[in-house]
Amino acid sequence: MSQDAIVVLDFETTGLSPAQGDRAIEIGAVKLKQGVVVDRFQQLMNPGFAVNSFIAGYTGITNEMLRLAPSCETVMTDFAAFIDGCQLVAHNASFDQKFLAAELARIHVPQSQPFACSLLLARRLFQDAPNHQLGTLVSYLAIENDGVFHRALNDAEVTASLWLELTAAVTQRWACPAPSFELMLKLQRQPKHQLERFMKKQMA
DNA sequence: TGCCAGGCCCTCTTTAGGGCCTT
Numbered sequence: 001m002s003q004d005a006i007v008v009l010d011f012e013t014t015g016l017s018p019a020q021g022d023r024a025i026e027i028g029a030v031k032l033k034q035g036v037v038v039d040r041f042q043q044l045m046n047p048g049f050a051v052n053s054f055i056a057g058y059t060g061i062t063n064e065m066l067r068l069a070p071s072c073e074t075v076m077t078d079f080a081a082f083i084d085g086c087q088l089v090a091h092n093a094s095f096d097q098k099f100l101a102a103e104l105a106r107i108h109v110p111q112s113q114p115f116a117c118s119l120l121l122a123r124r125l126f127q128d129a130p131n132h133q134l135g136t137l138v139s140y141l142a143i144e145n146d147g148v149f150h151r152a153l154n155d156a157e158v159t160a161s162l163w164l165e166l167t168a169a170v171t172q173r174w175a176c177p178a179p180s181f182e183l184m185l186k187l188q189r190q191p192k193h194q195l196e197r198f199m200k201k202q203m204a
Numbered sequence: 205t206g207c208c209a210g211g212c213c214c215t216c217t218t219t220a221g222g223g224c225c226t227t
Contacts, residue, residue: 010226011226011227012227013226013227014227015209015227016209016210016226016227017208017209017210017227018209019208019209019210020208020209022209022227025227054227055227058227059227090226091225091226092211092212092224092225092226093226094210094211094212094225094226095209095210095211095225095226095227096226098209098210098211099226099227117212119212119224119225119226120212123212123213123224131224131225132224132225133224133225133226134225134226150227191213192213
């Protein structure tokens, strides 16, 4: 897999914490090369137990839909191949990263790819947004969408568009052509009041 | 025993508390 590919991913899960026994029930992902979507991945997966009514209502993913889905282990084996050699992005990446690491650990695959966070970047680059929930940012930036949220591929698609908006904002604000993934990783860790100083140093 | 997410980030901060964000 080429090293310049970025996979923007989103998990739907049975809850908030793999440490408390929660599992993934759907993975959706969009692969970008030089800002263009070149591949997609979407798969429901059976966690081995029933999802509660809140999750079914929140995601629209029912136990009936999951009953015939392949196991998490089967799906994650395929997904590990999909993301091999790629850099990763998610909205509130700490959430998706812990589920990705937990599900990959079950099939004895380490999670070693660098992981950028569109939430941390949006808090820095779109400070005027009403808030930084994914749905709000989609409206704020007029990102094209089909009105479906909380399904993995739909959320991954709009997060990929958000990623491109974030890189475009860096380009526009600091005259930085094609900001690298590594630059975005560093930027998401900068205190807000030091953004100008940081970018000035980067562009010098 | 009782409780049960956790990282980020702001502020009435750092010997802490609470909102934001993800499902």
